[in-house]
Amino acid sequence: xxxxxxxxxxxxxxxxxxxxIVVALALVPEAIAFSIIAGVDPKVGLYASFxxxxxxxxxxxxxxxxxxxxxxxxxxxxxxxxxFGLQYLLAATVLAGLLQIVAGYLNLHKFMxxxxxxxxxxxxxxxxxxxxxxxxxxxxxxxxxxYALTALGLGIIYLFPYVPKLGNLLPSPLVNIVVITLIxxxxxxxxxxxxxxxxxxxxxxxxxxxxxxxxxxxxSIIFPYSVSIAxxxxxxxxxxxxxxxxxxxxxxxxxxxxxxxGIANIGSGLIGGMAGCAMIGQSIINVKSGGRGRLSTLVAGxxxxxxxxxxxxxxxxxxxxxxxxxxIMVSIGTFxxxxxxxxxxxxxxxxxxxxxxxxxxxxxxxxxFGVFTGILIGSLFMAQRLSQFMYVDSSFDDASDxxxxxxxxxxxxxxSDKFISFFDFKEAVDKVVIDVHRAHFWDITAxxxxxxxxxxxxxxxxxVSIVGLNDASxxxxxxxxxxxxxxxxxxxxxxx
Amino acid sequence: xxxxxxxxxxxxxxxxxxxxxxxxxxIWIAKKSQSPIxxxxxxxxxxxxxxxxxxxxxxxxMKENLLDELSDEERLESKKLITEGxxxxxxxxxxxxxxxxxxIIAKQRHGTLAEALVDLEPELSMVILGATGEDHxxxxxxxxxxxxxxxxxxxxxxxxxxxxxxxxxxxxFAYNGSPTSKTALQLVAQGYFCNQALDIHIVSVKSNIEDxxxxxxxxxxxxxxxxxxxxxxxxxxxAIDELTxxxxxxxxxxxxxxxxxxxxxxxxxxxxxxxRMLLESNTNFLLIR
Numbered sequence: 001x002x003x004x005x006x007x008x009x010x011x012x013x014x015x016x017x018x019x020x021i022v023v024a025l026a027l028v029p030e031a032i033a034f035s036i037i038a039g040v041d042p043k044v045g046l047y048a049s050f051x052x053x054x055x056x057x058x059x060x061x062x063x064x065x066x067x068x069x070x071x072x073x074x075x076x077x078x079x080x081x082x083x084f085g086l087q088y089l090l091a092a093t094v095l096a097g098l099l100q101i102v103a104g105y106l107n108l109h110k111f112m113x114x115x116x117x118x119x120x121x122x123x124x125x126x127x128x129x130x131x132x133x134x135x136x137x138x139x140x141x142x143x144x145x146x147y148a149l150t151a152l153g154l155g156i157i158y159l160f161p162y163v164p165k166l167g168n169l170l171p172s173p174l175v176n177i178v179v180i181t182l183i184x185x186x187x188x189x190x191x192x193x194x195x196x197x198x199x200x201x202x203x204x205x206x207x208x209x210x211x212x213x214x215x216x217x218x219x220s221i222i223f224p225y226s227v228s229i230a231x232x233x234x235x236x237x238x239x240x241x242x243x244x245x246x247x248x249x250x251x252x253x254x255x256x257x258x259x260x261x262g263i264a265n266i267g268s269g270l271i272g273g274m275a276g277c278a279m280i281g282q283s284i285i286n287v288k289s290g291g292r293g294r295l296s297t298l299v300a301g302x303x304x305x306x307x308x309x310x311x312x313x314x315x316x317x318x319x320x321x322x323x324x325x326x327x328i329m330v331s332i333g334t335f336x337x338x339x340x341x342x343x344x345x346x347x348x349x350x351x352x353x354x355x356x357x358x359x360x361x362x363x364x365x366x367x368x369f370g371v372f373t374g375i376l377i378g379s380l381f382m383a384q385r386l387s388q389f390m391y392v393d394s395s396f397d398d399a400s401d402x403x404x405x406x407x408x409x410x411x412x413x414x415x416s417d418k419f420i421s422f423f424d425f426k427e428a429v430d431k432v433v434i435d436v437h438r439a440h441f442w443d444i445t446a447x448x449x450x451x452x453x454x455x456x457x458x459x460x461x462x463x464v465s466i467v468g469l470n471d472a473s474x475x476x477x478x479x480x481x482x483x484x485x486x487x488x489x490x491x492x493x494x495x496x
Numbered sequence: 497x498x499x500x501x502x503x504x505x506x507x508x509x510x511x512x513x514x515x516x517x518x519x520x521x522x523i524w525i526a527k528k529s530q531s532p533i534x535x536x537x538x539x540x541x542x543x544x545x546x547x548x549x550x551x552x553x554x555x556x557x558m559k560e561n562l563l564d565e566l567s568d569e570e571r572l573e574s575k576k577l578i579t580e581g582x583x584x585x586x587x588x589x590x591x592x593x594x595x596x597x598x599x600i601i602a603k604q605r606h607g608t609l610a611e612a613l614v615d616l617e618p619e620l621s622m623v624i625l626g627a628t629g630e631d632h633x634x635x636x637x638x639x640x641x642x643x644x645x646x647x648x649x650x651x652x653x654x655x656x657x658x659x660x661x662x663x664x665x666x667x668x669f670a671y672n673g674s675p676t677s678k679t680a681l682q683l684v685a686q687g688y689f690c691n692q693a694l695d696i697h698i699v700s701v702k703s704n705i706e707d708x709x710x711x712x713x714x715x716x717x718x719x720x721x722x723x724x725x726x727x728x729x730x731x732x733x734x735a736i737d738e739l740t741x742x743x744x745x746x747x748x749x750x751x752x753x754x755x756x757x758x759x760x761x762x763x764x765x766x767x768x769x770x771x772r773m774l775l776e777s778n779t780n781f782l783l784i785r
Contacts, residue, residue, distance in 0.1 A: 015548060026552045161551035171552025247563055249541065249570070281554040288562050290548030333554030 008063040012292045019291025020299025023066055023282055025174045027304050029326045031069045037134045038074040039081040041198030045069040046308045047205045048273025053301025055264040057294045061257030062241040064292045066283045069276040071131045072236050075365050076228045090210035092222035093269030099230035100262030109254040112238050118350045119374035121339045122357025126370055128335035129362055138324045145189050146321045153180050153325025173326045180322035195316030202312050205271040231368045233277035237261050240278035247287050281333055349381040387415035392422035401430040412442035416449035425456050432457050437468020440475045503621035504534040511584040514626030519588050520661035522624040523595045528693055532599035535588045537581040538612045609642045610649035617650050624655040648756055656781040664749040667694045670739055671715050676754030680784035685718045696726045699742055701735040740776050748779050755783035
């Protein structure tokens with residue numbers, strides 16, 4: 001809608017521009033830090049952040065959300081860069097973008113409903129841990145100056161906002177960078193600076209096709225990385241979109257967001273940037289700073305480029321300690337501290353899912369594996385619970401020597417053994433009636449369990465008849481859908 | 497006729513000057529068609545925090561804290577808007593009761609007018625809106641900010657009130673042979689809009705008289721099967737000029753036409769015919785999509 005597009009862009013000009021500037025200032029150190037995590041020159045992350053933010057502002061599905069180079073995607077690239085170099089990373093970035101566009105067309109965003117709150121918490125906690133662990137190389141085998149500077153930086157970041165007036169005006173991560181840089185520069189302390197970590201941008205980015213041979217071998221190298229990047233990128237982006245939806249009480253277009261992330265990543269790869277996605281922390285900061293519209297994301301990306309191109313000389317003397325302080329802040333802020341105390345109060349199943357997600361991520365350095373593990377364990381717990389929704393009532397009629405089993409509830413792979421165990425095969429009776437009209441057979445395991453029971457009873461010499469099989473097997477079809485009428489739901493929950 | 501408008505007649509009120517005449521027309525239509533009337537007021541959320549933070553620090557539980565803060569701020573604003581809106585719709589309900597209507601529903605909804613209409617559309621048979629909204633009372637453009645968005649969002653006929661209430665007596669149906677226009681023709685011929693109370697003029701404008709007369713004949717043949725008598729006129733020239741002139745010469749109260757038959761992009765680049773007609777006429781409009 002053109003009118004809502006206008007609202008998205010121009011509905012909040014002043015707030016968007018101010019917030020965009022705050023975000024741009026915060027993005028610079030993060031983009032540099034994430035480049036260092038991925039093992040590439042800072043300019044790769046900076047160009048990526050510019051390209052992704054500017055493009056997602058236009059093609060994204062969530063106004064006011066910030067996308068750029070991120071830790072989640074940077075962590076996936078480490079071995080690719082180490083083994084094959086930057087050009088393969090750029091190719092993998094473009095391919096990840098293509099995959100995300102395909103995911104958008106296939107409506108894969110709908111699978112987000114499988115991600116439970118516990119998996120999401122695990123994702124964030126794992127991300128926080130990985131960001132923190134990525135700072136450790138900067139904090140080992142260094143002089144005491146680095147520790148002192150990092151501690152001072154953290155002090156500034158957390159205490160500066162309490163300074164009256166000024167504290168609410170200047171982003172404290174920026175103040176930290178300026179102060180630490182000035183101290184190191186004027187006191188002439190010998191510590192590592194951003195300039196030591198690789199090349200900074202001194203020109204505007206230019207269009208470059210990744211310099212890789214276009215053959216099957218290249219594809220087989222980059223494809224696994226691209227799949228991981230595409231999945232993790234979409235996961236974090238869609239999670240962030242949900243967060244912003246909730247904060248602003250508005251809706252986002254998830255399908256458009258998936259395709260938008262793809263387009264932005266392709267664009268980033270083609271101007272020499274790494275892959276990225278939405279950033280939860282920065283997006284919340286944007287909203288907190290008053291940003292609501294697409295303009296805020298556009299300003300963040302464009303202002304970032306202006307900053308780095310014109311200030312690259314100054315940026316190169318910023319000590320790594322200042323950057324590490326910013327990253328520790330990101331890590332502390334990303335971690336869900338409440339989830340630690342909730343470990344005791346939450347059900348064990350929920351805590352298991354969360355902890356398993358974290359462990360797998362920290363072990364594999366791949367957030368996608370952690371999320372899959374979390375989903376898998378969570379689904380098993382759910383199957384376990386559903387299998388408790390089954391019960392067998394049995395009665396015996398002396399006159400006709402007939403045993404009647406009435407099955408009520410859900411029969412599926414996980415409850416079929418329990419289903420079989422309800423039957424007393426040792427009882428010698430003439431007739432057995434199995435009444436299943438109030439049961440639901442959800443899969444073929446359930447049907448074969450019933451077959452097994454019938455065969456065993458027949459072997460013992462009983463005449464077996466089954467009542468209500470048609471009702472029970474209604475739920476067998478894949479396309480079976482619970483209707484939205486209350487009486488239909490009642491049937492499923494309470495038997496027919 | 498009574499069977500033509502079956503569902504609710506919805507009057508959109510916002511407390512602006514034009515919203516009084518919107519209600520008058522809605523009462524007239526509801527009475528004539530013996531339909532229930534629904535009075536709707538929408539509460540639009542455009543809250544922007546007055547105290548943005550610029551400290552840029554990512555702190556633990558930032559989302560939860562910010563969510564609490566924002567929802568507290570908005571809660572107060574929403575409560576205020578709801579109270580104001582309640583007063584508006586209670587006045588409107590009183591007026592409808594005084595006018596002798598009995599089947600009255602008065603509702604408030606959150607969101608834009610277009611969103612509300614989309615949600616309510618299944619139960620509606622006609623929507624009555626003011627041409628100017630509360631924000632645009634003195635706007636030179638003369639059309640409410642939300643009007644076009646609202647009209648485009650639904651397919652229920654929309655009655656647009658341009659000025660103060662006078663009991664409608666004459667209706668001009670602008671027929672151009674387009675698909676939406678044909679749909680509109682059918683509705684009018686079926687007695688959709690209070691036809692017994694109105695003189696109906698069917699007007700077609702084309703660049704040459706033969707084409708215009710052909711359209712008129714087409715329209716007449718549709719009405720020939722009904723017991724509705726119509727006045728017809730074939731005109732040559734620029735559609736907007738001729739139609740607005742005809743409106744003035746014949747004291748037309750309501751202009752009926754198919755609306756927004758072209759896509760949004762067409763309207764964006766060339767300016768929509770419907771929008772231009774709305775701007776340049778002084779009559780009320782019945783737009784049929």
